[in-house]
Amino acid sequence: MDAFPSPPRDADSPLSDADSPRNARASRNLAVARWLLGDAGRAVLAALPPYRSDDVFALTARLRREGLDADQAASALTLSRLRARAAAKFGERAGAMFFTADGYEQATRLSVGALHAARFVEAGARRVIDFGCGIGADSLAFTLAGLDVAAIESDPVAALYAAANAPKAKVTCANGLATELPDADAIWLDPARRAEDGRRIASPERWIPPFSRALSLARGFPLAGIKVAPGIAYHALPPRAFVEWISERGQLLEAVVWLGMGTGRAATIDGERLDSGAKTADEPAVFVAPRPLGPLLFEPDPAIVRSGGIARLCEKHGLAPVSEGIAYLTGEAVPPHCAAFEVLDVVVPEAKRIKRSLAAHGIGRTEVKKRGTEVDVAAMAKKLSGRGGDAGVVLFSPVLGRHRAIVARRTAVTF
Ligand SMILES: C[S@@+](CC[C@H](N)C(=O)[O-])C[C@H]1O[C@@H](n2cnc3c(N)ncnc32)[C@H](O)[C@@H]1O
Structure with a gap:
């Protein structure tokens, strides 16, 4: 670890003023990181049980009794928590990796x-x-x-x-x-x-x-x-x-x-x-003419939307947007890389009208999505969700230029 003898000190470095409390903290963090990476720290980490937030107080007390200072105990437990979370990014390897929270x-x-x-x-x-x-x-x-x-x-x-x-x-x-x-x-x-x-x-x-x-x-x-x-x-x-x-x-x-x-x-x-079909990185995405909404609605993977690949997807699978510039698509068959929805109803976007439609289709738990319109998705989902019934989706979007609420059910998801 001698490859890192001291923090960099130059005009851009947060460590240029060695006496500030912030730099004292940074030096302390570095000392604790070195300790964690050393034999003593690794032995402490290896002896920790799988991370559970409920155990933190008891474990902190145990580590303090074993002679760790407050920073060492806190850092060991933070690393244990981060390793548990990091399994989602690094699989089993996460258990032996070292993380700062930001890192x-x-x-x-x-x-x-x-x-x-x-x-x-x-x-x-x-x-x-x-x-x-x-x-x-x-x-x-x-x-x-x-x-x-x-x-x-x-x-x-x-x-x-x-x-x-x-x-x-x-x-x-x-x-x-x-x-x-x-x-x-x-x-x-x-x-x-x-x-x-x-x-x-x-x-x-x-x-x-x-x-x-x-x-x-x-x-x-x-x-x-x-x-x-x-x-x-x-x-x-x-x-x-x-x-x-x-x-x-x-x-x-x-x-x-x-x-x-x-x-x-x-x-x-x-x-x-x-x-996506784009020839350069900066050219605008190709416009596709909209078509009336049919019985199926598709939401392409967000990477297709961002890369400007909608036109190519539409061309390949016979799809069209439900309104100009909107990445909700309609077509006959479920295309790849799209979430698919069976359209049950299209109503004006008023809570009363939507609730009536949801009830008529036996929908209780309601997911809300939106494109091209201002809707507080979380608040609306709370407002529309009922008890019991099937799961459903309300998609707020322009449909051929008119703001509408599309009452739907998820079908096969092809992500
Ligand atoms: C987004 S993180 C990199 C994450 C990394 N790719 C990974 O997957 O773990 C960006 C990092 O760049 C470092 N950084 C920013 N400017 C830098 C510079 N001028 N010289 C060296 N490192 C720098 C920051 O300290 C930060 O840790």
């Missing part, structure tokens, strides 16, 4: 890291810089795919954990913007998109590093990938990039701007890539 939130799940790695391998990369590696989730996936990884992380605790989580990567604790980057044929950048209070940062220019800075760094390498928010606007994208929106089990996770790997846009759904 965990920002970490790429292993299946998606494997997709990133596969893109680099397919493009012929051998040595990748992981710029801002966090706790090392992408670095781990890159090394598992056989890539040689030079990882850089400015947060000293995250850097220590990255070295433990991705032992085959060479991790350096430094501000990558103030350091000469090593030679590599590819660079991976995953800018931090959360503020210190945990809130998401919407503006790409306020990400750390800012998107424009990430792009200029990326352009210095033959191959590059930049993870971005999936809601990024097309006009913010460089035209000569290939942009991939990634979803798993219907959940949109991220988008990646690839440089040196062609141009266009695609959705990657549970590992399967669907090209």
Whole structure:
């Protein structure tokens, strides 16, 4: 662990004023992280029972009696909680990994890291810089795919954990913007998109590093990938990039701007890539003329919607939007990568009218969805849900330009 003798101290570092209480806290966090990674910390972690929030008080008391200080006890239990949560992202491997709370939130799940790695391998990369590696989730996936990884992380605790989580990567604790980057044929950048209070940062220019800075760094390498928010606007994208929106089990996770790997846009759904038909990353999505709503309504996977792949999906499966620019589609048969709904009724969007229709169709528990209209989904679901009866869905949306509530039932889900 001597690869991380001290936190970086430069103008951009939060640790530049060594005497501030904040820096005292940072030094303490680093000392506790080192302890957790050492034999004593690992022995404590190994002896903890599976995490249950109800046990925390009793376990804290036990650890304190065993001689741990308050920070050590709290950190061991936090890590135990994060490892339990992280099984969703890393499977069994999570039980031996090291996380900070922020690092965990920002970490790429292993299946998606494997997709990133596969893109680099397919493009012929051998040595990748992981710029801002966090706790090392992408670095781990890159090394598992056989890539040689030079990882850089400015947060000293995250850097220590990255070295433990991705032992085959060479991790350096430094501000990558103030350091000469090593030679590599590819660079991976995953800018931090959360503020210190945990809130998401919407503006790409306020990400750390800012998107424009990430792009200029990326352009210095033959191959590059930049993870971005999936809601990024097309006009913010460089035209000569290939942009991939990634979803798993219907959940949109991220988008990646690839440089040196062609141009266009695609959705990657549970590992399967669907090209949107766009020739450049920034061109507008193709418009499809709407059609009257039939007995079936489809909601495409969000990665298809974001990548602008609706026109291609409609063309391939004989579908059309229920209103101009709305990603609720209608057609004869259930297409792949879409949630499907059997339409029971279409009514004006007034609670009384909708409730009457739900009752007439024997629907109690009601899920609410919306597109192209202002509705408080949670409040409306509460208002419309009744006891007993079947499960149903009310979709608020324009239908051929008129705001409507579509009363429906889920049919086969093909996510
Ligand atoms: C979103 S996280 C990376 C998560 C990582 N890809 C993973 O899957 O675990 C972004 C990280 O970049 C680091 N970072 C931001 N600017 C940096 C810089 N100039 N130099 C080094 N690291 C930086 C942050 O400290 C943060 O840990």
